Amino acid sequence: MSRIAFLGLGHMGLPMALNLVKAGHEVHGFDLVPAAIEAAQAAGITIASSGADAVAGSDVVITMFPAGKHVISAYQDELLAAAAPGTLFIESSTIAVDEAQAAHALAIAAGHRNIDAPVSGGVVGAENATLAFMVGASDEDFAAALPLLEAMGKRIVHCGGPGLGQAAKVCNNMILAVSQIVVGEAFVLGERLGLSHDALYDVAANASGQCWALTTNCPVPGPVPTSPANREYQPGFAGALMAKDLGLALKAIEQTSTDARMGRLAQELYATFAAGEGGGRDFSGIITDIRDGQV
Incomplete structure (x- = not known):
């Protein structure tokens, strides 16, 4: 040992x-x-x-x-x-x-x-x-x-x-951030169209919309009892940490001259989220800013 x-x-x-x-x-x-x-x-x-x-x-x-x-x-x-x-x-x-x-x-x-x-x-x-x-x-x-x-x-x-572990981490978290944003947008859109959270979850979780941000980190209370949404978005993984990781992604995007528009937008949205009350909340809580039009 x-x-x-x-x-x-x-x-x-x-x-x-x-x-x-x-x-x-x-x-x-x-x-x-x-x-x-x-x-x-x-x-x-x-x-x-x-x-x-x-x-x-x-x-x-x-x-x-x-x-x-x-x-x-x-x-x-x-x-x-x-x-x-x-x-x-x-x-x-x-x-x-x-x-x-x-x-x-x-x-x-x-x-x-x-x-x-x-x-x-x-x-x-x-x-x-x-x-x-x-x-x-x-x-x-x-x-x-x-x-x-x-x-x-x-x-x-x-x-x-050397360094390629961090490269994998920054790419993975960029995928996660973009996924979490669009899952939140979909639930807000579903609400305004009259869909229940459970109905949308049952469809997307068993269809082509299935992803970790939905089935593990579901941003609305109910469908996934263990998700942060069921404990008032206590992290989990805090919004401030996601904003930090996306800052690293943005640095890599710029250093490599990569055309990554979704990654850039995710960085912008999470920076705004973390600058408000979202810094200490789970990053899935960005759905609340989406509802309020704050991001």
Whole structure:
């Protein structure tokens, strides 16, 4: 079993770290937020005095940070220098492709190994160890990381070399965002045409309109009892996070000169949604702004 430094013990990071403990690994955690440290201690995670302290003596370092700038800064300021030679760094934050590649280059230059392994599946997936991991790595490093990823997730896909895990994540979330918007639009249109939510759901869920945004994250109460719509759009996956991920998609669209009009529009709509009350609500809650004509 491995000694693992887990840095970033928020809503996603803490249950991921706990699943590694359940799998028999020795986990030393750290977070800059006192409330996150308190929650991790209460859950039984060993807390280090700093990120560098957690990394020292660890075989593997997993980071789950808010943005790419935090990853690069942490790598440069303390983590890479504190790690033993050849330490495997697993970067599971959702960051830009070029930031993932920059982090990889920094780790390699410091004598370490690095993979990007962003996740999909939300807090429920993190708690139940059913996350999907999209991995950018060499074949050797992917094989080394696989047992750890399998302790936290159900589906692990090797997407290619460094940065390509993040590339898959940004493309996937662009698909999801566009789907969630159009599902919301369809329900609002159905309401105004006199269709009940159940009738529209029963048709679309069993016809060509079927998609995850409908059958799992249904944006209206009733048809899918476990969807955020049945708990007043408590996330789940917050609108602010979707807006952030679409910002990464927009950056990639512009860097590659891709004609992605739906992706651009989704980014615009979610930026508006997140700037209002939608920032802390589940991203499926954008249907309420669609109803009110606010996006």
